[in-house]
Amino acid sequence: MGDVTFSSIKPALAATMKGRGVKQVREFKSLEGHGFDNISMGARPSGTLHMGNLFVLASCMHYLRINSNARVHVDIMDLDFDNQRGLVFTPFVNLPGTRDFIGQLNAAVEILSGELKVASDRVKIRYFSDRLKQGDSELRKMLLRLAKNKESVKAVKYSISDRPGRYDTPPISMICESCGQSSSNFAHYRSTRSLFTADCGNVTCTVGEYASDLSSALFNVHYLVDPIRDLLLAPNTLHVYGGDYGLPHGQSDTLRFMRVAAVMEATRLNLGLETETPSFFITPLITDQHGKKISKSERNGGQVAGDIATHLKEEIAHVVKLMGLYIDGTLKGLSLMRSTDGEPCDV
């Protein structure tokens, strides 16, 4: 399809969205009447649950009250590629403690289902790695097709980065099967041999360069690319993102969720998928009492405290109260969630 750039994807994206009358929604009330049957969200297991996770989950579960047919799909992103994490990193899937994350999320779903009076079995939580581990999984097949298709890789890399770099490096990174670490460089695809290659950057590992067709191995996926899993859901899906996906990505003027939408469109068009890019709902950005975004990197955040059992209930009661204010329009724009001392703020 000739040269595919981010700016050439945008008109296609705009046309698709316009054609469906949809849908980049920030007001919860605008979700009513659309009849989304599948609600999708992701959560990164980078520690214990944080307020952002809970706000997104609460938003998804609030929607279950609007549409009695709807289901929520939560993917725990334990195979997320993030090159800000250093030259060598251990993917979440190989970090001790990550497997506890599903327990925390399940506990949160149980409490929320009581608070919101929706059945907890309408929420399905899965590890991304478990989906990929199935050798014949549709998700694995789609990601590998994407990684091997030169035009898709080019379009996707234009969508996720202002400086897309090489097109023979798909937006995935391999995990060394010997030591379990992952390079933060993209893998190389050697089309002549149909193999992906990478260097193990772990100085204590003797493997050096390794190659695999990845048909059975796990691999990390760039965090702006992994939402293409939604393309496997039925049409008329809504993806719910936290407030930071409504912010520009890097130095550009393109909002992060628009980059994800462009990746999905590029994947759909280049792989010839007969499916739909979902609609997007962006929850309000969570800030401290000074209006500053709460984040781990700013060190002004509080995760739901280590003692989940004690604190989860009160954190969720706070989130539910804020969601109520947000939904009825009392709370506009930014949400006041946590002060710098980690205590909930008054609203």
Ligand SMILES: [Zn+2]
């Ligand atoms: Zn290694």
